[in-house]
Ligand SMILES: NC(=O)C1=CN([C@@H]2O[C@H](COP(=O)(O)OP(=O)(O)OC[C@H]3O[C@@H](n4cnc5c(N)ncnc54)[C@H](O)[C@@H]3O)[C@@H](O)[C@H]2O)[C@@H](O)CC1
């Protein structure tokens with residue numbers, strides 16, 4: 001499902017009205033009815049009877065007027081609160097306000113001088129509050145008066161349903177314009193806005209329900225938004241079907257170059273994740289002295305011990321053996337627990353210069369590259385880089401805080417500049433393709449911020465690529481399933497105690513949930 005900025009959504013609204021002749025007031029009616037259905041259903045579930053609709057003076061408020069009319073006509077006790085002077089209300093919102101007046105729906109204007117406790121006392125009388133103060137038109141910090149209205153809604157401790165985006169959240173990026181409504185549910189029109197998806201906006205959005213309001217699909221196609229949300233249906237559509245008469249050779253051969261003294265666990269987690277993601281075969285290159293540890297634990301993987309020049313790490317003396325196994329593999333991963341060394345930089349240089357096998361680079365491979373980014377220019381095959389924000393900071397020389405504020409832009413620019421697929425990890429992982437295409441992931445939870453979680457992701461990405469999925473899609477699907485497995489692990493044992501191994505354990509269940517077998 002595509003994700004749009006506020007500017008793109010405004011463009012879509014305009015195209016719908018001007019190019020397709022669908023009047024704005026019809027869109028507003030569709031929007032209001034979509035919200036009404038959710039609110040009505042929710043009221044019935046909770047046995048509630050009374051609704052307060054708090055409206056601003058733009059079109060978001062106009063949607064609120066439609067909701068109030070629909071509730072009124074369905075015999076729900078409803079009152080409209082307008083924040084600020086209603087004289088400035090115009091256009092379709094005004095038309096709907098006039099209808100409310102003729103129907104004698106109760107309306108009260110809240111003015112800046114209003115006593116906060118009086119308003120709070122009033123709101124507390126209702127079972128549910130509809131938030132229609134600001135939508136995608138919010139473009140600056142809210143003033144003190146509106147800030148107070150928003151805080152009062154939050155303090156009322158009632159079920160809150162926001163229209164399109166919680167008021168106070170910037171639809172462009174999910175930042176908070178001073179203060180914002182904390183919604184239980186947000187009814188989003190036609191397409192999610194970046195502000196509904198990115199943190200902290202996503203937290204304020206609560207449960208996101210996307211409703212069609214009649215924007216033609218043709219308009220969306222012609223606008224062609226470059227960002228999309230990864231969905232279950234999309235992942236299902238790109239996973240390969242397993243035929244009845246197959247053997248392990250049909251599902252790809254993976255090669256993992258990972259592990260060093262003290263970090264064999266990373267190599268193990270990556271290998272297990274490869275196998276649990278459905279790949280046919282995995283070979284792991286491991287410093288010779290660590291081979292016994294790996295063999296004991298990894299029953300299903302084949303270990304390829306490498307003679308060590310420097311004890312416990314993979315080095316350039318191993319390159320011939322590495323290249324040979326690589327040439328027999330469908331995908332390779334380098335880096336988990338490898339230990340950062342000059343040697344590893346040279347290994348990477350050789351691989352980049354001489355191999356076309358798709359490669360996934362993680363952890364120490366990324367840290368090695370941070371000093372020598374120009375090596376990426378040597379790449380002959382597709383490459384996936386999986387930095388967390390700190391690794392991205394090392395790769396780009398941009399401060400972590402700035403990366404976190406511009407995750408989509410920074411991942412996107414890096415991917416295009418260096419012609420690689422970038423997975424910028426963290427809450428709402430971003431997958432950026434060299435083509436400019438961006439995926440945002442919404443699965444996952446804070447329990448996954450645990451040692452080894454990234455090694456598991458590397459394994460899934462590599463496993464999917466080896467199964468023949470096109471690398472960008474394989475990466476986005478892997479990110480989604482990794483998060484889903486994490487969510488299922490958290491569901492079973494809780495976010496606090498879960499470890500990376502629990503994500504691996506839940507991988508088959510996550511895959512089964514998606515493909516149905
Ligand atoms: N034709 C359309 O454009 C449609 C719009 N719809 C609704 O309309 C919303 C957008 O409506 P608008 O563009 O009128 O904007 P909003 O209703 O979001 O905001 C109203 C106005 O407030 C002003 N404003 C922005 N930041 C402010 C601040 N901090 N303090 C005070 N005022 C501020 C802006 O001038 C803005 O136009 C959507 O989110 C959606 O809910 C829907 O009715 C569907 C059709």
Ligand SMILES: [K+]
Pocket residue numbers: 060131132133134135162163164165166167
């Ligand atoms: K709103």
